[in-house]
Amino acid sequence: MTRKILLSTVAAIAMLQPLAVLAESVTSSPVKSITLSSGGLAEIRRTATLDGNGEIRIEVPLDQVNDILKSLVVFDANGTVKDLSLAGPNPLDETFKNLPFTPDDLTALPKLLMSLKGSKVTIEGRNKGAGTILGVETEKRAEGAEATFLNLLGEDGLISRYELDGASTVKFDDPAVRAKIASAVAVVGSNVTDTARNVVVKIDGKGKRPVEFSYVVAAPIWKTSYRVVVGADGKARLQAWAVLENATGEDWNDVGIVLNSSSPVTLTQRLHERYWKHRDELPIAVDNVGIPEADRGAVRNLLAKSDFGGGARASQTVPAMAAPMAMAEATVAESPEMSYAQSAAASEGDISATFKLDGTYDIRNGDTVSVPIVDKEVAAELVSLFRPDRGDSHPISAVSLENTTGVSLPGGILTVYDSKGAYIGDSSLLGLPNGDTRMSSFALDKKVNVETKTNSGIKTVEIKVVDGVLVTKNVMREETTYVIHGAADAERTVLIEHPKRDGWEFQSPDLNGESASDYRLKVKVAKGETHEVKAVLTRAGGESYQLADLNAADLAQWSSTSLDPVIKDKLSELSRAKKDEFETRRQLERAAEEHNALQASQERTRENLKVIPAGSDQQKEYVQKLSDIEEKIDQNEATQTQMRETLSKFTSRVDDIIRTF
Known part of the structure; x- marks a missing residue:
């Protein structure tokens, strides 16, 4: 159809330019099929007919030559690809490389004449003449105008000066020079519209047969x-x-037409440009070996006739298409199944x-x-x-x-x-x-309103003691309530996407599925109805504490939380023992502080006695004061001894409780 x-x-x-294809004994090579990729490429497949050896000429836009060189593939069961060729990237530069004038010299006659000094010309017009060009000069006239003169060397050896005015014409006598100028002008003209290249693919084969070829370009x-x-x-x-x-x-x-939804990696490379590797110049060592002056002329003549004497130079041009054609030929020989691009309708691939x-x-x-x-x-x-x-x-x-x-x-x-x-x-x-x-949203439903309420907390569900370490098992819980106020005019199917959290467990009676990032809660809400949807996230966790590091208040708190009566009583007992130990330690610390204060007072009293006159009443008072201080010190030290014994008992009790947990 x-x-x-x-x-x-x-x-x-207009990303692509016209692609007209011609071949030997072939009037047309139409597009057979096109595969468009969502990656921005088009694989264009054409067909042509060849009889025996022949060539296919493909006119391609200049900006697509690189893609053609990269991807052109020929399908010919009874033929082989011989080579592929096309004009270089800069035909203008190539043309003028060996000419004595530049494209700019062609814009004005004086410039062209100066670049071709030594050529023989004939001047026609008001000032006629002939001779060999010596040069061009200009002069300023009195009225400010500028005159141009051509200096020629005549056959008689005389130098003549001819003014070039609007009526003067100059003809180059040498046909070769005229041909070079005409060729250069033609190249300059074609360069203005140099937007395409003819790619010529030569194929050797037998018999009349169809030949297909494809290439990939931007689209x-x-x-x-x-x-x-x-x-x-x-x-x-x-x-x-x-x-x-x-x-x-x-x-x-x-x-x-075939459409492909893939997004392939797409690359381009400037295959049509020339790259030259830099080479360091090795100077030639010239030694004077004493050749007689009479023989040096013969040596110079010999060098002039050889390739090394500055005459013909070895070509450095590299066939730019040799590598791409070898690749294309290998591809045709090894992978004729590349026609897989023509696939069935609505087929599912790997990617x-x-x-x-x-x-x-x-x-x-x-x-x-x-x-x-x-x-x-x-x-x-x-x-x-x-x-x-x-x-x-x-x-x-x-x-x-x-x-x-x-x-x-x-x-x-x-x-x-x-x-x-x-x-x-x-x-x-x-x-x-x-x-x-997939869900695709398309409008805001202002007739439905959803309130969000969240409560969170941590609950200890288990306490145990192992080797003097208190280990707790906790459950973090976050409950979200969605209060849905339905539309007043119609029933709604409400789908709530509750965000996931890594490591958390989810529960909801309205769970209807999930995506990579959300739980989906689905309910039907009648018109005018208010409906609640609950979503609960829980996460189990735990903590551990050294019993020896916990104070009495912490132990009392864990005792009140424990569900195990044995653990509960043990923690309560340990809390009381820790409290007794703590209070005794504080009393001992206060006694030590009091002891330090008494010793300081004793030292001051002794120093004062040294300066008080002996036998005076004041001396007697200080002696009594010193005696009282020393008595208090003795009492304090006895009290501290008793406290240390009590503290040791409490510490032993704490250690025994922890050890026997």
Whole structure:
């Protein structure tokens, strides 16, 4: 079936230039098929007919020569690729490289004459003459005008000066010089429109046979647009359309079109440019070996006739296409199955989907075409989607689509219609693998309101002691309550996406599924109804403490938390022992401080006695005071001894309790 499509241009994208192909004894080589990749490439396949040896000429845009050299592949079962050739990247430079004048010299006669000094010319016009060019000079006239003069050496040896005015014409006598000038002018003219190259592929083969070839070039990315009509029975009609452009610069006639959703790695390389490796110059060592002066002339004549004496130079031109053609020939010989690009309609690959459009198409250059590629009934449902992290109390209207088409669908814009066929919004459909489900939001549902309440806490569920270490098992719990106030006019299916947390367990009576990042809670809310949805996240944890490091208050707290009566009593006993030990230690510390103060007072009293007169009443008072201090010191030291014994007993008791836990 051939479809004749003549559409007005929607978008003219001229990324590709015309590609006209000719071959020996072949009048045309039309496009047979085109595979468009969503990666922005087009694989163009053409066909031609050869009889025996022949060549295929492909005119390609200059900016696509690199892609042609990179990707051109020839399919010929009864032939082999001989070589591929095309003009160099800079024909203008190549032409003038061996000419005595430059393109700029061609813009003015005085410049051209100066560059060709020594050439014989004939002047016609008011000032006639002939001779060999010596040079061109200019003079300023009195009125400010500038005059140009040509100096010629005549055959009689006289030098003549000829003014070049508007009526003067100059003819170069040497036909070779005239030919070089004409050729250079032609190259300059063609360089103005130097936008293409003729790539010539020579093929040796036998018999009359079809020859196919393909190449990959840049192309506009084909797009996908979707229409979905959501029914009331959980089904929907999903239609996918491909939007593509013919931007090849030529009309397509009876062309098969294949669309590929892959995004391949795409590279380019400047294969059409020349690269020269820098070489250091090695100077020639010249030794004077005493050749007689009479013989030096003969040596110079011999060198002048040889290639080393400055005459003919060895060519340094490298055939730029040798390596690419060797690769192309090897590819044809080893991988004739490359025609795999022509695949079946709606086929699923490992990493992409391929769509082969039905029949062939006639599409004018520059036109945009939109063609349906999928038309299937799929599972679908309209929901009010709420996400707490959006910061909005209103959910968004979304359509949930399950891809049951049998092929993965590329991403694209989605237009949503309700069961009555009325437009209700636009959305973006991300790439939808076969068998997967996606939700696409398209509007804000202001008729539904959702309140979010969260409570959190930590509960100790187990306490045990192992080798003097208190080990606790805790449960962190976060409960979220979603209070849904339904729409006043109709029932709603509300889908809440509750965010996941790594390491946490989730519970909800309304759990309906999950994605990579969320739990999905689904409920139906009747019109005007208020409905609560609970979501609980829990996480088990634990802590450990050295019993010896815990104080009495901490132990009393853990004792009140423990559910095991044995552990509870032991912790309570240890708490009391820790408290007795702590209080005794504090009393001992206060006694030690008092002892230090008494010793300081004793020392001051002794120092004062040294300066008080002997036998005085004041001396007697200080002696009594010193005696009282010493008595108190003795009492303090006795008290400390008793306290240390008590502390030792309490410490032993603490150690015994911990040891016997």
